[in-house]
Amino acid sequence: xxxxxxxxxxxxxxxxxxxxxxxxxxxxxxxxxxxxxxxxxxxxxxxxxxxxxxxxxxxxxxxxxxxxxxxxxxxxxxxxxxxxxxxxxxxxxxxxxxxxxxxxxxxxxxxxxxxxxxxxxxxxxxxxxxxxxxxxxxxxxxxxxxxxxxxxxxxxxxxxxxxxxxxxxxxxxxxxxxxxxxxxxxxxxxxxxxxxxxxxxxxxxxxxxxxxxxxxxxxxxxxxxxxxxxxxxxxxxxxxxxxxxxxxxxxxxxxxxxxxxxxxxxxxxxxxxxxxxxxxxxxxxxxxxxxxxxxxxxxxxxxxxxxxxxxxxxxxxxxxxxxxxxxxxxxxxxxxxxxxxxxxxxxxxxxxxxxxxxxxxxxxxxxxxxxxxxxxxxxxxxxxxxxxxxxxxxxxxxxxxx
Amino acid sequence: xxxxxxxxxxxxxxxxxxxxxxxxxxxxxxxxxxxxxxxxxxxxxxxxxxxxxxxxxxxxxxxxxxxxxxxxxxxxxxxxxxxxxxxxxxxxxxxxxxxxx
Numbered sequence: 001x002x003x004x005x006x007x008x009x010x011x012x013x014x015x016x017x018x019x020x021x022x023x024x025x026x027x028x029x030x031x032x033x034x035x036x037x038x039x040x041x042x043x044x045x046x047x048x049x050x051x052x053x054x055x056x057x058x059x060x061x062x063x064x065x066x067x068x069x070x071x072x073x074x075x076x077x078x079x080x081x082x083x084x085x086x087x088x089x090x091x092x093x094x095x096x097x098x099x100x101x102x103x104x105x106x107x108x109x110x111x112x113x114x115x116x117x118x119x120x121x122x123x124x125x126x127x128x129x130x131x132x133x134x135x136x137x138x139x140x141x142x143x144x145x146x147x148x149x150x151x152x153x154x155x156x157x158x159x160x161x162x163x164x165x166x167x168x169x170x171x172x173x174x175x176x177x178x179x180x181x182x183x184x185x186x187x188x189x190x191x192x193x194x195x196x197x198x199x200x201x202x203x204x205x206x207x208x209x210x211x212x213x214x215x216x217x218x219x220x221x222x223x224x225x226x227x228x229x230x231x232x233x234x235x236x237x238x239x240x241x242x243x244x245x246x247x248x249x250x251x252x253x254x255x256x257x258x259x260x261x262x263x264x265x266x267x268x269x270x271x272x273x274x275x276x277x278x279x280x281x282x283x284x285x286x287x288x289x290x291x292x293x294x295x296x297x298x299x300x301x302x303x304x305x306x307x308x309x310x311x312x313x314x315x316x317x318x319x320x321x322x323x324x325x326x327x328x329x330x331x332x333x334x335x336x337x338x339x340x341x342x343x344x345x346x347x348x349x350x351x352x353x354x355x356x357x358x359x360x361x362x363x364x365x366x367x368x369x370x371x372x373x374x375x376x377x378x379x380x381x382x383x384x385x386x387x388x389x390x391x392x393x394x395x396x397x398x399x400x401x402x
Numbered sequence: 403x404x405x406x407x408x409x410x411x412x413x414x415x416x417x418x419x420x421x422x423x424x425x426x427x428x429x430x431x432x433x434x435x436x437x438x439x440x441x442x443x444x445x446x447x448x449x450x451x452x453x454x455x456x457x458x459x460x461x462x463x464x465x466x467x468x469x470x471x472x473x474x475x476x477x478x479x480x481x482x483x484x485x486x487x488x489x490x491x492x493x494x495x496x497x498x499x500x501x502x503x
Contacts, residue, residue: 222461223458224424268464268465268468269461270460270464291460291489291492291493291494309493310494311493311498312460312493316498339457
């Protein structure tokens, strides 16, 4: 490398950070000498998009037209001083974030405090030290660039997540379709599906298998947020590719899904799941489970718990599942839910728990026999709030009475 | 969640305390760092101080087991109670984990 002669420009203009050539700086100063001096300092650090104002009114015109990234203003700008102008600018949302570098000859702590109170971002003492001046200009412009970058990133991610959220909501059955499908099979299915973040790891679906059977699948992918949402999509894809033959046999479906998921998921990721096949012609519910919260089955004698224990889906390649069978008569109810419901904590940090939920369900059926599910979810929201810590799925499935 | 590592010549006991949830992933990385032991070494998770695990916590047990297998360590868990025991039973982890009474 060639040696270079150290001129003031190369010393003060040391290019250590972001190139500043695209930034625009407005200089408001009534002294021609000061304006030219400041402009020369700015040139050292590569800033040549510079505009000038000599007084208050000119500043207000220039700032609109020039749209600066930084304003250098003299505290004693006529006819009203820089501090008053600062206050006016800060009152306008457009200039609320604009870095304002104020120069002042009066250097008492009181004056400096007043400058900051008026909205100055930083102060430079007059006479200006060139090195300090360019260092501060660089600092504020770089900071502004970083904030902008962060804001742009934040906006992009927010847009992406919003889109992902609508995709995730589209994974679960459409309400009109669900009502028609359930109705055809003598059922009523009321769902609640909420994510704690924009996207989440809960997933559920229902479908006709043929021969009058209806399959209901509820899963909770481990973790929260994007990673578990991606896994929920994977599970959905696997499920939609499953032939009807496998859908008829809950344990077989679980075994197949487990093998496929184990290949895809990383260690420590898995799903808890419940899969039930409702067969109105035989008055039965066939089901297999993978460590899901225990569903509640309501019949004339009240509610009882179904055993939903089972190996986690996608965690162990050789996991085996069993199909269990229970009576599911006209008028009976099957209540499926994710752990977002039972692990919710109220203001006193008390967890609802499975027993608490069972009590709440009994109370719902007693108090609001016509609409137990909305009553239940309203009580839940009252006690646990609507700001969820976890994704929440709840399905109230009722067989029409005879 | 808090944890304490008690090292012996042939075995290491890790006592897990409090609530083990999604937000403990970073803490758990430090727990896993304690698995850097010679093959054949015994690793024990003492769960008696653990009040609660969520499904992310179960995932951490699975990661611990996997890490132990890769390093050829002997990994066992013991002392689970209440909610923790309930969740282990629900997920049938006793079928794949060595769980001491």
